[in-house]
Amino acid sequence: MKRGFVVVLSALLLAACGGGGGGESGSGQSAEQGAAVTVDTRFGPVTIDEPPTRVVALGWSDAEAALALGVRPVGASDWLGFGGNGVGPWADGLYEEAPKLLGTTEVDYEAVAALQPDLILNTRSDNDEKKHETLSRIAPTIGAPKDVIPYGTTWKQQVELVAKALGKVPEGEKIIKDLDAKFAENKKFDGKSTVVGAFFDGKFGAYVSGDSRTDFMKAVGFTPRAEVEALASGTFYVDISAERLDLLNADLTVLFPIGGDASALKANPLVPASALVLDDEDLVNAFSSGSALGTAYALDKAVPLFARKLGL
Known part of the structure; x- marks a missing residue:
């Protein structure tokens, strides 16, 4: 994987254990264009007086939202x-x-200010x-919703927060409706247990509820292994x-390497026979x-792999 991914994931795993071309960013506002909106966050209500035209997206996947x-x-x-452009191929052309491109775990406030934003998105962060x-x-800065762990904002919460801040609530509702329907079509694994894990710096770990990967598995019917869930203490990842x-x-263990080649993980004798090792970056x-x-994108590509591994 790319070095940037390794550096960021290293920082996040450690934390878990202890003038641009945006002139059109305010276009297509809802019917009440120009009206102030207030967004509730864990840090209190945030009021945006006018439709933003220069948006800076700092939180994990806020730009894609x-x-x-x-x-x-x-x-x-x-x-x-x-x-x-700092986004995945599923956002090509947008x-x-x-x-x-700005920093991740360490924010360069001067660089942010130099962009003269009228809205900052930081909905999935360290809180x-x-x-x-x-x-x-x-x-005005939109942080995470109340009562979520660091980096625990769900895709749905993120869409709701960002859509309201941008004055695009109907568009956000459509995104949520469409993706909910897609999850329902792929809910094929009721009664099956799962663990989602990673291999990083020679060590194994697992993601727990509140992390997008484990929540993805739950949404298609899997039940996270209770013994792994019990290890969590306000974090998204456990060693x-x-x-x-x-x-x-x-029943299905999903593993992937961070900062290494998947072939080494596949050859590791400690990997359970139930494991599906993801090697597509x-x-x-x-x-x-x-x-x-x-x-x-993951629903389209991963669910068939899950079904094949389980013989469904």
Whole structure:
């Protein structure tokens, strides 16, 4: 995988264990164009007085959420190290001009301010209050909803927050309706247990409820293994020690490497026989994106692999 992805995931896993071409970003507003809107977040209500025209997207997949709504951010964080426009291939062609790519876990406030944003999206982040306060001094900033763990904002919550902030609630409702229907069509695995894990820096770990990958599996019918869920303590990822690799066993275990070649993981004798090792980088990134666009792509590509592995 790309080096940027490795650096970001390294930081996130550690945390879990302890003038651009956006001039049209305000186009296509709802019927009440020009009316102020208020968005409720974990940091309190945020009021946006006018339809934004210069949007900066800092949170994990916030740029893809805006693009799905027809808005092109002038600046964005490239969480999965795509380069280029900073989004996955499922969002190809949605930018007319590349955004300024910004930092991820460490925010360059001067770079953000230089873009002169009138709205900052940070809906899926580490939920750091000081960071939010600093960003809010630059422009109205939409943080995560209440009561979510760091990086735990769901794709649906993200669409709702971003759509309201951009004055595109009807468009957001359509995205949610369409993706809900797509999940319903792919809900084929009721009664099957699952673990979603990663192999990073020579160690195994697993994602838990509240993370987009595990929530994806639940939405298509799987039940996360209870013993793994019990290890979580307000985090989206838990380490699995070498002595407890039995915890990776499930009806379907989905594994992928971070920063390494999948062939080594496939050859690892410690990997359960039930494991499906994902070796398609685009699919791994879509599965990890947590965006509506990436999730739709993952449904199309991953569900057939799950069914084939289970003999369904």
